[in-house]
Structures are given as structure tokens and as C-alpha cells.
Amino acid sequence: MGGVNREETSARRRRGLGATPAADRAPWHPRRLRDLLRLAVADRQAIDADGLLPPENELMDEFSASRTAIRDALALLVDEGQIERRRGQGTSRVASYIxxxxxxxxxxxxxxxxxxxxxxxxxxxxxxxxxxxxxxxxxxxxxxxxxxxxxxxxxxxxxxxxxxxxxxxxxxxxxxxxxxxxxxxxxxxxxxxxxxxxxxxxxxxxxxxxxxxxxxxxxxxxxxxxxxxxxxxxxxxxxxxxxxxxxxxxxxxxxxxxxxxxxxx
The missing domain is CATH 3.40.1410.10 (Chorismate lyase-like)
Structure with a gap:
């Protein structure tokens, strides 16, 4: 009663709970990553002069996320009508906010x-x-x-x-x-x-x-x-x-x- 379960604590650390965050790619859920990328879509400072978002490798570094996670999150934004992806041309913002x-x-x-x-x-x-x-x-x-x-x-x-x-x-x-x-x-x-x-x-x-x-x-x-x-x-x-x-x-x-x-x- 009131003690620490060492086995449970070790398991939590293996899952990354209660431990120092790792420096490698974060296990982003596409939904949460989508929400953060939506901020980038809304933020004019994150869009270049041609209306393009940064390329995938830059987004991977910025969000410490895997390429798969980035692509899954971007696909959700495509479904929302927020962005448009064209092979060889990059990812452009479609949505316009007031x-x-x-x-x-x-x-x-x-x-x-x-x-x-x-x-x-x-x-x-x-x-x-x-x-x-x-x-x-x-x-x-x-x-x-x-x-x-x-x-x-x-x-x-x-x-x-x-x-x-x-x-x-x-x-x-x-x-x-x-x-x-x-x-x-x-x-x-x-x-x-x-x-x-x-x-x-x-x-x-x-x-x-x-x-x-x-x-x-x-x-x-x-x-x-x-x-x-x-x-x-x-x-x-x-x-x-x-x-x-x-x-x-x-x-x-x-x-x-x-x-x-x-x-x-």
C-alpha cells in the first residue's frame, strides 16, 4: 500500500510513460499530427511564396515524425479539402481562412x-x-x-x-x-x-x-x-x-x- 510496483514502472518506461522523451521519431497518431499540420496550413509563415507547405523530410524533422505518419496526416488534410498534393509539385494549401x-x-x-x-x-x-x-x-x-x-x-x-x-x-x-x-x-x-x-x-x-x-x-x-x-x-x-x-x-x-x-x- 503506497509502494511502487517496480515491474509496472519498468513497463511504463518501456512504453515511454514517466521517462525522459526519446530523441528519435515520435509515435504520432495521424489524428493528432493532422491537427498540428492544420495549424501549419493556417499559418501563413509556414507557407512559401508559391503557397506550398515544406517537403516531407522537413516536416519529419519539424514534428519528429516518421514519413508514414506525415503522409497519413497529410492524407487526412486532403480528405478535409485543406490541402492538395501533386506528385513532383509538392503540397499546396487549398483552404483560405478569414x-x-x-x-x-x-x-x-x-x-x-x-x-x-x-x-x-x-x-x-x-x-x-x-x-x-x-x-x-x-x-x-x-x-x-x-x-x-x-x-x-x-x-x-x-x-x-x-x-x-x-x-x-x-x-x-x-x-x-x-x-x-x-x-x-x-x-x-x-x-x-x-x-x-x-x-x-x-x-x-x-x-x-x-x-x-x-x-x-x-x-x-x-x-x-x-x-x-x-x-x-x-x-x-x-x-x-x-x-x-x-x-x-x-x-x-x-x-x-x-x-x-x-x-x-
């Missing part, structure tokens, strides 16, 4: 945030006052069922392509501040320019398939994978002032940067 930052910028970060989102343009579909149904009222701070909130539905475009269909629901107090303001930038900039206090956010994500309502708006086929989300935007007092519901196209990489809200002064 990076979208969901973090709320603090006052000291707003200039950098505007620069990063300068190519994001909304196409307004609908803006009107609507009574808050119970599920929405429960999420908005201080809003009772049936009280008015401002609904703003739009298609978000980046690089001249639709990347998301979103509806934001603002409390009446914040909605009144933006009800007549032109909506021509990303939503955070829209709120900040109107003087709305926003401090942070929380987002819930779920994989879904595009239905016949959002598919044409996103320029994808019905049944294509999309990323559905629910977002709560809070002010500096921790009150939820806005709830957003929407879907992103599957070629969007969502990030939460290190923008940190710091009250002025």
Missing part, C-alpha cells in the same frame, strides 16, 4: 481594432423595435418579457464575401443610442461610435448545417457546415446590453485576442 476577432476592444486598443476590421462591412437586412420574448428577456439584464428591444439583422462581409448572418438584440436604452445611426462598420465599432458602453463578451459556439434561409445569404450550399453562435455583450457594470444570434461560414477562424478592457482614468 480570421474574425470576437474580443471587445478596450479604449487603448480601439485604433488597432479599427485597423484590423477596416475590411469588415455589414449589409443591413432588417432593423426594427420588437418585443423581447422570454428567452431573450432572460439574457438581457433588466429586461422583462414583452419590453422593447432593437433588432438589427445583417450579413457580415469580409474581403467582399459574406461570412456571417447575425441578428443583434439591444436593450432599449442602448438601442435608442443607435436606432438612427448608419450601420456601416463592424458591430463593436458601431456601438462604440454611438457611445454605448461595452466591456466584454461571452460566446457559445455550436456546429450546424446551413438551412435554406442562411445558405443563399452566405453563398454556400444547403447542408454545408456552419458555426452557429450565441453572444452576450456586457458593459462595464457586467450588465448584458446585447444578445447576438447568428452563423458563420466554415472558412472563418474565430479568435479572442488579448484586448483587455481598462476603464479610463
Amino acid at each position: 480570421v474574425f476577432d470576437i474580443a471587445v476592444p478596450g479604449p487603448q486598443d480601439i485604433d488597432e481594432y479599427r485597423r484590423l476590421t477596416s475590411g469588415v462591412v455589414p449589409r443591413l437586412l432588417h432593423r426594427s423595435w420588437t418585443p423581447a420574448p422570454a428567452p431573450l428577456a432572460r439574457r438581457l439584464t433588466g429586461v422583462a418579457t414583452g419590453e422593447p428591444c432593437l433588432a438589427i439583422e445583417y450579413v457580415l462581409n469580409a474581403r467582399n464575401e459574406p461570412i456571417a448572418v447575425i441578428t443583434n438584440y439591444l436593450r432599449a436604452s442602448e438601442g435608442e443610442m443607435v436606432a438612427e445611426v448608419p450601420f456601416v462598420a463592424d458591430f463593436y465599432t458601431f456601438l462604440l461610435d454611438a457611445g454605448v458602453d461595452i466591456a466584454d463578451q461571452a460566446t457559445t459556439l455550436q456546429a450546424r448545417l446551413a438551412d435554406n434561409e442562411v445558405a443563399p445569404l452566405l453563398d454556400v450550399e444547403v447542408g454545408s457546415p456552419v458555426l452557429a453562435f450565441e453572444q452576450a455583450i456586457r458593459n462595464g457594470r457586467g450588465e448584458v446590453v446585447d444578445v447576438a444570434l447568428g452563423v458563420f461560414r466554415d472558412d472563418v477562424r474565430m479568435t479572442a485576442s488579448n484586448f483587455v478592457y481598462r476603464p479610463p482614468g
Whole structure:
């Protein structure tokens, strides 16, 4: 009781558990290696000027993996449509990502945030006052069922392509501040320019398939994978002032940067 089983310990060392990692090729499972190689596909610094990934021998050295493991992992990425392999020509990236930052910028970060989102343009579909149904009222701070909130539905475009269909629901107090303001930038900039206090956010994500309502708006086929989300935007007092519901196209990489809200002064 409480002792060390020498036979078990020796067996663990033979399996590489609890021992110093060996310097030879790691026994990568293709799934885990695929996930790491997907990072290389997404990382522009890992791609050369011709859009090619490093050759197999360089990937073997970089990941300390066998040639078979590298090839198996690359085959999985081919199946995903991330890369294309041509004999004698190398491995090229097929997938193209749009990076979208969901973090709320603090006052000291707003200039950098505007620069990063300068190519994001909304196409307004609908803006009107609507009574808050119970599920929405429960999420908005201080809003009772049936009280008015401002609904703003739009298609978000980046690089001249639709990347998301979103509806934001603002409390009446914040909605009144933006009800007549032109909506021509990303939503955070829209709120900040109107003087709305926003401090942070929380987002819930779920994989879904595009239905016949959002598919044409996103320029994808019905049944294509999309990323559905629910977002709560809070002010500096921790009150939820806005709830957003929407879907992103599957070629969007969502990030939460290190923008940190710091009250002025």
C-alpha cells in the first residue's frame, strides 16, 4: 500500500510513460499530427511564396515524425479539402481562412481594432423595435418579457464575401443610442461610435448545417457546415446590453485576442 510496483514502472518506461522523451521519431497518431499540420496550413509563415507547405523530410524533422505518419496526416488534410498534393509539385494549401476577432476592444486598443476590421462591412437586412420574448428577456439584464428591444439583422462581409448572418438584440436604452445611426462598420465599432458602453463578451459556439434561409445569404450550399453562435455583450457594470444570434461560414477562424478592457482614468 503506497509502494511502487517496480515491474509496472519498468513497463511504463518501456512504453515511454514517466521517462525522459526519446530523441528519435515520435509515435504520432495521424489524428493528432493532422491537427498540428492544420495549424501549419493556417499559418501563413509556414507557407512559401508559391503557397506550398515544406517537403516531407522537413516536416519529419519539424514534428519528429516518421514519413508514414506525415503522409497519413497529410492524407487526412486532403480528405478535409485543406490541402492538395501533386506528385513532383509538392503540397499546396487549398483552404483560405478569414480570421474574425470576437474580443471587445478596450479604449487603448480601439485604433488597432479599427485597423484590423477596416475590411469588415455589414449589409443591413432588417432593423426594427420588437418585443423581447422570454428567452431573450432572460439574457438581457433588466429586461422583462414583452419590453422593447432593437433588432438589427445583417450579413457580415469580409474581403467582399459574406461570412456571417447575425441578428443583434439591444436593450432599449442602448438601442435608442443607435436606432438612427448608419450601420456601416463592424458591430463593436458601431456601438462604440454611438457611445454605448461595452466591456466584454461571452460566446457559445455550436456546429450546424446551413438551412435554406442562411445558405443563399452566405453563398454556400444547403447542408454545408456552419458555426452557429450565441453572444452576450456586457458593459462595464457586467450588465448584458446585447444578445447576438447568428452563423458563420466554415472558412472563418474565430479568435479572442488579448484586448483587455481598462476603464479610463
